[in-house]
Amino acid sequence: MAFRKLGVNEALAKAIEDLKFEAPTEIQEKSIPLVIEGKDVIAGSKTGSGKTLAFAAGIMQKVVPGQGVQALVMTPTRELAEQVAKNISTFSKYQPMNVVIVYGGVSINPQIDSIPDADIVVGTPGRLLDHLERGTLKLNKIRILVLDEADRMLDMGFIEDVERIIRECPQDRQTLLYSATIPPDIEQLTKKYMQTPIKVSAGTQVDPSQLTQVYYTVPDNQKFSLLVHLLKQERGGLVMVFANSRRTVDFIENNLRKNGIEAEAMHGGLSQAKRSKTLDKFHDGKTYALICTDVAARGLDIPGVTHVYNYDIPKESKQYIHRIGRTARVDNQGKAINLLGQRDFENFDRVHRDYRLNIEKLELPVVERVRVEPYARDEGFGDRRGGQGDRRGGFGGGRGRDDRSRGDRPRGSFGGDRGGQRGSFRPSEPRQSSGESHSTPQQGGHRPPRFGSA
Ligand code: ADP
Ligand code: MG
Numbered sequence: 001m002a003f004r005k006l007g008v009n010e011a012l013a014k015a016i017e018d019l020k021f022e023a024p025t026e027i028q029e030k031s032i033p034l035v036i037e038g039k040d041v042i043a044g045s046k047t048g049s050g051k052t053l054a055f056a057a058g059i060m061q062k063v064v065p066g067q068g069v070q071a072l073v074m075t076p077t078r079e080l081a082e083q084v085a086k087n088i089s090t091f092s093k094y095q096p097m098n099v100v101i102v103y104g105g106v107s108i109n110p111q112i113d114s115i116p117d118a119d120i121v122v123g124t125p126g127r128l129l130d131h132l133e134r135g136t137l138k139l140n141k142i143r144i145l146v147l148d149e150a151d152r153m154l155d156m157g158f159i160e161d162v163e164r165i166i167r168e169c170p171q172d173r174q175t176l177l178y179s180a181t182i183p184p185d186i187e188q189l190t191k192k193y194m195q196t197p198i199k200v201s202a203g204t205q206v207d208p209s210q211l212t213q214v215y216y217t218v219p220d221n222q223k224f225s226l227l228v229h230l231l232k233q234e235r236g237g238l239v240m241v242f243a244n245s246r247r248t249v250d251f252i253e254n255n256l257r258k259n260g261i262e263a264e265a266m267h268g269g270l271s272q273a274k275r276s277k278t279l280d281k282f283h284d285g286k287t288y289a290l291i292c293t294d295v296a297a298r299g300l301d302i303p304g305v306t307h308v309y310n311y312d313i314p315k316e317s318k319q320y321i322h323r324i325g326r327t328a329r330v331d332n333q334g335k336a337i338n339l340l341g342q343r344d345f346e347n348f349d350r351v352h353r354d355y356r357l358n359i360e361k362l363e364l365p366v367v368e369r370v371r372v373e374p375y376a377r378d379e380g381f382g383d384r385r386g387g388q389g390d391r392r393g394g395f396g397g398g399r400g401r402d403d404r405s406r407g408d409r410p411r412g413s414f415g416g417d418r419g420g421q422r423g424s425f426r427p428s429e430p431r432q433s434s435g436e437s438h439s440t441p442q443q444g445g446h447r448p449p450r451f452g453s454a
Contacts (some may be wrong), residue, residue, distance in 0.1 A: 007036040011095035024051040026202035045202035046324035068141040078103040120436040125161035150179040211328040215338035236306035266292035314348040
């Protein structure tokens with residue numbers, strides 16, 4: 001078996017056999033031997049390329065059950081923490097280890113109770129710091145530290161938190177950094193905290209043989225109708241529809257349902273419980289279309305997604321790459337469909353320029369106009385109409401919407417927001433992250449008319 005040749009231990013090899021993975025992915029092939037050797041590794045490869053298994057191989061090599069928290073995995077979001085923990089549990093089926101998940105927005109007490117028995121902790125930076133501060137988590141036995149989706153962690157403004165956590169770990173640990181992209185600020189981090197790291201990367205960001213990319217140019221007032229048309233026409237597996245703002249996500253969800261399409265919204269404004277439930281339903285195939293912002297969907301691995309729609313094109317071209325990475329996961333075919341309204345061209349051009357992707361233009365089909373209800377009301381909406389319309393909807397709200405420029409970074413100081421006394425709103429996570437806004441409509445001045453056609 002090809003995985004054994006990479007040096008994975010017997011327990012993991014057996015678990016992989018059960019999963020029927022035929023061959024290692026490129027990043028697994030390149031990084032697992034180094035990880036097993038105990039090297040510090042910086043690994044870059046696109047989402048969906050099997051990075052979790054690669055670092056899990058190292059964790060399984062190092063961790064001896066029952067001897068305290070020996071492995072720590074940091075992830076940018078709660079969903080990812082859940083997903084990584086689930087994966088590690090699957091991989092360690094024949095070498096059972098206690099994996100404890102730690103993130104904010106939920107009660108801290110159950111976490112406090114379960115940490116003493118943990119072999120592995122997977123968590124988001126804010127809540128991890130909380131535990132360190134309370135003394136409910138000790139990192140002095142850490143033998144292997146993993147930064148997963150490191151680029152995103154930095155994007156979300158977690159750098160200081162991440163550094164603080166790293167400094168709590170013993171120096172003679174192994175450090176692994178897995179990421180879709182390796183931007184310069186990550187290099188800084190690696191210089192400071194990794195020991196003669198070896199860098200490996202795999203493949204291109206997008207595999208054109210597996211992923212078809214197309215776009216339509218469509219008048220703004222027909223965009224939603226086109227989406228409905230395509231969702232009905234292009235039946236495949238599951239579908240993800242991306243929009244740049246929470247408002248647009250809610251708008252799409254609401255109107256798809258009114259048009260008889262099973263849809264659920266997924267964005268940072270929803271409670272953790274709601275998000276988990278939505279994800280489970282989507283995983284189980286009970287929801288056909290998941291409508292989401294970038295933040296909510298980042299890194300999620302949902303098998304069976306055959307179509308990704310960009311209801312609007314993200315401002316940052318790397319977000320485009322992350323979005324389309326939700327489909328055509330390992331060994332599957334997928335299709336990315338872009339709906340370009342008037343305001344999307346600038347962003348679309350940027351994507352083309354940055355990644356030179358081959359995205360085919362399709363003729364606009366004849367679409368039946370469907371009725372839509374307007375965006376939900378919220379304060380500040382009216383006076384923004386049109387004003388910033390030519391900048392991207394979700395970003396033009398006048399205030400810095402991108403959390404890197406905002407004050408509400410995850411943590412101010414070590415003693416910042418203590419779990420118990422914080423509000424109930426995801427206290428240890430950034431309130432809003434790049435790409436999400438809930439106060440500016442995506443269509444700027446072109447708000448769909450009340451019950452008109454759009
Ligand atoms: P990444 O972290 O790179 O985004 P994941 O680790 O989430 O990717 O893996 C994506 C999916 O691919 C998961 O469902 C995982 O179980 C599956 N997978 C991982 N390695 C393999 C492999 N060698 N062959 C087939 N599927 C794999
Ligand atoms: Mg991953």
